[in-house]
Amino acid sequence: MNDLDSVLQHYEEHGYARLGKVLPDDQMRGLRERAEDIMMGRVTYEGLFFQKDVTTGRYEDLGYGQGWEGPSLNYRKIEKLEMDPLFRAWICDPMFEPLARRVYNTSISIYRSLIFNKAAETGGSALPWHQDGGNFWGLSQEPKLQVWTALDDAPLGGGCVEIVPGSHKRGLVTKLGGVVPDNFLESERTEEHVVSLPVVAGEVLLIHNHAWHRSARSGTGNVRRALTVCYMSAETKCLRKKRAPREFFRPWG
Ligand SMILES: O=C(O)CCC(=O)C(=O)O
Numbered sequence: 001m002n003d004l005d006s007v008l009q010h011y012e013e014h015g016y017a018r019l020g021k022v023l024p025d026d027q028m029r030g031l032r033e034r035a036e037d038i039m040m041g042r043v044t045y046e047g048l049f050f051q052k053d054v055t056t057g058r059y060e061d062l063g064y065g066q067g068w069e070g071p072s073l074n075y076r077k078i079e080k081l082e083m084d085p086l087f088r089a090w091i092c093d094p095m096f097e098p099l100a101r102r103v104y105n106t107s108i109s110i111y112r113s114l115i116f117n118k119a120a121e122t123g124g125s126a127l128p129w130h131q132d133g134g135n136f137w138g139l140s141q142e143p144k145l146q147v148w149t150a151l152d153d154a155p156l157g158g159g160c161v162e163i164v165p166g167s168h169k170r171g172l173v174t175k176l177g178g179v180v181p182d183n184f185l186e187s188e189r190t191e192e193h194v195v196s197l198p199v200v201a202g203e204v205l206l207i208h209n210h211a212w213h214r215s216a217r218s219g220t221g222n223v224r225r226a227l228t229v230c231y232m233s234a235e236t237k238c239l240r241k242k243r244a245p246r247e248f249f250r251p252w253g
Contacts (some may be wrong), residue, residue, distance in 0.1 A: 003178075007206070008102055015168035015211030018126065022095065023149055027086075028202050030152050031175065034086045034223055035115055038078055041073040049079035053117070057125045057217045071224070074122055079114040079228065089230050092251040096147055100231040103145045107234035109248035111143055115151075116215070118224040119161040124216040129164075129185060132209040132230065133170040134177015138240045142172070143232035146207040150199045152227040159218035160198045161205065161226075164190055180212055205225040220240045 011017040023031075037043040050068045053076035054061040062076070081087035091113050100108045101173045120122025152159040173184045190212065197205055200241075207213055209230065218224045231251075238245035 004099065004102065005100070008099075010205050012078050013024040014165040015208040016162075016163050016165065016195075016213075017241065018197075020200075021200060022204050023090070023151075023201040024204065027090065028151060030086050031059050031227065032225065034084060035078070035117070035151065036073065036170055037155075038084070039073055039075050039117075041068065043084070043208065045080070045083040047080055047114075047163055047250050048083060049075040050075050051078070053119060053122060053125050053244065055122050057123060058119075059126055059128055062125065065241065074119040075113055076125060077116060079112055081113045081115065082251075083108065087227065090149065090227065091196040094252075096229075096231070098147060099147075103231070104233040107232040107250065108231050108234065108252060109250045111137065111139070111230040111232050111236075111248060113227065114228040116226050116228060118215075118218040120221060120223040123219060123221075124159060125177050126217050127162050127215045129180040129190065129212045129214045130178050131172055131180065131212060132177070133177050134172050136177045138238060139232070140237040140239055141233060141235070143230050143236065144168075145231045146209060146228055147231065148205045148207050148228045150201050150205075151204045151227060152223055153199070154197055154215075154218075154224050154226065155157075155198045155219075155220065157216075157226040158220040158222065159215050160196055161207065161213055161215050163207070164188070164212040165195050166195050167193075167212040168208040171210060 007017045
């Protein structure tokens with residue numbers, strides 16, 4: 001991994017950082033294969049969350065609440081991957097513990113671990129400018145560390161992540177969190193400040209939850225999968241009232 005001090009300095013300043021290609025190739029092959037097995041229903045876990053992608057590429061057309069809809073490589077999201085031993089091994093990789101501890105100075109839990117998939121055949125869908133947090137996440141404190149691992153190349157034009165450096169410093173733009181409304185995008189002249197983050201398979205990016213980030217459809221004809229894990233302070237509580245509060249997985253005990 002690149003030197004931790006300089007990684008974290010860059011992260012605090014810009015809201016993102018590159019760790020380099022740190023996922024070993026054999027482990028990467030295992031995760032790719034497992035992602036396919038899960039989508040195709042060859043490996044199943046009770047409680048995994050699925051969201052099917054659309055073929056129009058439009059975020060507005062996405063459906064919600066359907067879960068697994070049968071074997072298909074066109075799932076957009078698969079969540080709760082800590083249930084799977086291969087994904088869990090990467091989520092719990094000891095390399096990430098000092099990083100997360102330096103960010104939070106506490107024990108660590110995870111809010112979510114999921115794949116964002118852009119299928120080869122469809123190019124997936126565009127993910128608009130957004131922030132990850134706010135009331136929508138229903139937490140007692142805002143997380144600020146996401147570790148994003150490319151399972152495939154994500155070049156320019158291939159669905160790479162784009163970010164507005166420094167945007168995390170302004171905090172949440174809406175209390176709810178999620179998609180950044182157009183009036184904020186316009187007033188900040190967002191398109192003038194975009195930095196694209198093309199990566200090769202196995203590279204890891206850190207993405208601050210409050211950094212404005214997005215990804216376009218992939219135009220390469222190749223699949224683009226990434227695992228993103230949101231690490232947070234283990235002191236963070238789930239505030240939801242409608243159902244029993246969530247207990248969060250602790251990667252390092
Ligand atoms: O992988 C992507 O396309 C988007 C990633 C993202 O939004 C995230 O990790 O929070």
